[in-house]
Amino acid sequence: MNQTVTFGEVLMRLSPLGNKKFMQSNRLEFYFGGTEVNVAISIANFGGRVRHISSISNDFIGDTAKSYLRKYGVSTSGIVRSNRPLGVYFLEVGAVMRPSSISYNRSHSAFSEITPNMVNWKKALKGCTWFHWTGITPALCEGGYLTLKEGLKLAREKGVEISVDPTYRSGLWTYGANPKETLSDLLNYCTIFIGGINEMNEVLGANYNYSNEDFIAASKQLLKEFPSIKKTFDKIRTPINASWHKIRSRMWNGNEFRETKDLDITHIVDRIGTGDAFAGGLIYGLQHFDDYKAMEFAAAASALKHTYEGDVNFSNVDEVMNVLEGNTSGRFNR
Numbered sequence: 001m002n003q004t005v006t007f008g009e010v011l012m013r014l015s016p017l018g019n020k021k022f023m024q025s026n027r028l029e030f031y032f033g034g035t036e037v038n039v040a041i042s043i044a045n046f047g048g049r050v051r052h053i054s055s056i057s058n059d060f061i062g063d064t065a066k067s068y069l070r071k072y073g074v075s076t077s078g079i080v081r082s083n084r085p086l087g088v089y090f091l092e093v094g095a096v097m098r099p100s101s102i103s104y105n106r107s108h109s110a111f112s113e114i115t116p117n118m119v120n121w122k123k124a125l126k127g128c129t130w131f132h133w134t135g136i137t138p139a140l141c142e143g144g145y146l147t148l149k150e151g152l153k154l155a156r157e158k159g160v161e162i163s164v165d166p167t168y169r170s171g172l173w174t175y176g177a178n179p180k181e182t183l184s185d186l187l188n189y190c191t192i193f194i195g196g197i198n199e200m201n202e203v204l205g206a207n208y209n210y211s212n213e214d215f216i217a218a219s220k221q222l223l224k225e226f227p228s229i230k231k232t233f234d235k236i237r238t239p240i241n242a243s244w245h246k247i248r249s250r251m252w253n254g255n256e257f258r259e260t261k262d263l264d265i266t267h268i269v270d271r272i273g274t275g276d277a278f279a280g281g282l283i284y285g286l287q288h289f290d291d292y293k294a295m296e297f298a299a300a301a302s303a304l305k306h307t308y309e310g311d312v313n314f315s316n317v318d319e320v321m322n323v324l325e326g327n328t329s330g331r332f333n334r
Helices: 035-045 060-071 136-140 142-157 179-187 197-204 212-225 274-288 291-305 317-324
Strands: 003-007 011-016 028-033 049-057 074-082 087-092 101-105 130-134 161-165 192-194 231-241 244-252 257-259 263-265
Touching (some): 003 035, 003 142, 035 049, 130 136, 130 142, 130 274, 142 161, 179 197, 197 212, 212 244, 212 257, 291 317
Parallel strands (some): 003 049, 130 161, 192 231
Antiparallel strands (some): 087 101, 231 244, 244 263
16 A cells, blocks of 8 residues: 655644634634645545654644644654744635735744754655655755755655655745755655646746746756656646636646646635645545546645635545536535
8 A cells, every 4th residue: 555755844823713814803723734744634534644754842732733643644653853832824814806914933943953863764764655745845944955855865765756846935945055956956856746837947947938838848848857757747726816716737747748627616715735735636646546637636636625724635535536527516415
């Protein structure tokens, strides 16, 4: 059976209820997440075996976060504890023409002090068939980059499938590393690229636009410069307003280009973690289906995530397949 390993920061999210701004409310809801955590729980909800590797606070908040992961079937045996606090972010959920707003408090978090000697990668990767990481982790701190690289080296030696979502966010790279050089270094270990034109342009130093023709050209250049990468997958979001988006996806697998149809999301409940839902759906899909069906599964999983509050996609395989079969009316299941 497939065993997926994810590596990255565990975050607590704090939000006012509904679509309120912080200045309107003195009551907050909290959720746990983090890009790689969201992917891990999504795969676990599909029935996959997942282990998450991280460093969390050695207090009752860390205990609660660890319990949260275990609740959804994610193994926490690779998580270490720290005397620093858990990373936190604050979210105001937008509506219609008002966008959502996020503020992070993670620069001195438990994960920010992680170092390679804190993770036993030989133990963490035991039985692993798939390793997933994102560009958030090497952006946060040098220790995150170095620890991740150690894991990738061993995973590559073991012949593990390695997927990456580069998730380039310029505001996170504050410790002096060059984003292009750092991401390029880590991409040399990867086999599956989950990202769009912006991410490709960043690592290639290119200026492709968003057309399908440019996506194909960028994918071909990426596969040429990073020969270990075999396939690229891109989730495309078309926003009508903050509450109504369309989702589709496209791929280049070295031989052919394919694209899915738009999925119309006319009332967004929560769009945080929808890219992670795509990645989780794609990883599960590639472990069970052909490339195109895996991409369809990923797009449907991402669309469904928009209907759940919090950072995580709680859909199971049957619910995703129901969307793929065209059942999008939301009628009662009886």
